[in-house]
Amino acid sequence: MKTITAPAHLCILVLLLVCCQQLSYAQTRGSKTEVGFAERIDNVPDSNKYIALHPSVPIGTVLKVHNTENNVSVFVRVIGQLPKVSSDPKLIVRLSPTVFEGLKVSPGRRRISVELSYVENTP
Structure with missing residues (x-):
């Protein structure tokens, strides 16, 4: 069996095209950004998951959470609404x-300073 390898520049070009296509999709679907603070949830039953509570984003939405203090980002899934008890x-x-x-x-x-990014789920 013969292995075919593509030149590195061709692989990079394909990767750039895919990324541009995804960015274009996010822009047409309503990409949103929010800046503010995040707090840690205490007493999480299954604490090994990347989960979040948000006041208005639909349950199941994936958020990109960017720690603005050290430039580290992760992706999380919204599992519930953030109660509006905070002042x-x-x-x-x-x-x-x-x-x-x-x-x-x-x-x-x-508590940390964060930037949230997500694609709004619009029809």
């Missing part, structure tokens, strides 16, 4: 302890 309007999301670890947050910290 802080800058609190935009609550994240599982595993997400805080993935974002390289110091173990004692419960």
